[in-house]
Every structure is written in structure tokens, then in C-alpha cells.
Amino acid sequence: MPTSPIRTVEITDQTIRLGQFLKLADLAEDGTHARELLEDGAVTVNGRAESRRGRQLVDGDVVAVDGQRARLAAHG
Template identity: 40%
Template sequence: MQSIQIETEYVTLGQFLKMIDVIGSGGLAKWYLEEYQVYVNGEIEQRRGRKLKPGDQIEIPDVGKFEIIE
């Protein structure tokens, strides 16, 4: 599991996908979440605006597992 450090209170799921280079721009987040499964804390998440805070775990099949840290 990779640790992803943030310096703000939270990042959105769309920002996170861009941070880990899964998408090239924030505009692709909606499309990506419709086409691929992304799990946040074990549940499928399709909202690009979902706030990810330290302690949240994100799993993207064929990409990896990540944890948000401060």
C-alpha cells in the first residue's frame, strides 16, 4: 500500500486520481469513475467530489492500494 501525503484538510477523489497520474486532467475524473471501479474504505465510490481525508484507504484494481496521510 502506498502512502499519499496531503498538506490540506482533504483532497477530492478527482484531485487524488490526478495526483497519482491515473488521469491527465480533472475533467476526466467523471468519465474514469463511470468506467472503472474505485473503492474508498472498501466501498465503491463514483463521486469525483468525495472528500478524502487522512486515514482513508483507496483501492483501484490494476493500479494499486493507497492510504491518505498527513
């Protein structure tokens, strides 16, 4: 599946949990959808499969779901 360009998603803190970021970046519709994506193995962080909704993301992390990618820009 082709990948899209990486979108940058800015936050005002230094970290954010993966489940929250999936919703903020419009990679998941809501918390339930985020959990399902993680349980199904559809989420990668920096190219590695991730299943922990509570994983802390930091500035520069790239999250991908179904070819859509978003990079975290933390300004905390």
C-alpha cells in the same frame, strides 16, 4: 486480481477531493481518466465502491483502482 501494497500519499491540507487524489496518487492519468474510472465503478474508498469525483477524502482513507491502493496522509 491481486492487490499491491498500500502506498502512502501525503498532502499538506486536511482534505482532498477524490478526483484530485486519483491524479496525485497516479491512479488516474488526468481528470478525464479519473471521471471514466469513477463512472465505470472501478474506484473504491475504504473498500466501498465510489462514483463521486467530489467526495472529500480525509486522513487514513484508502483508495483503490485495479488492485493499486493508496492511503491518504493529511497533514493540515
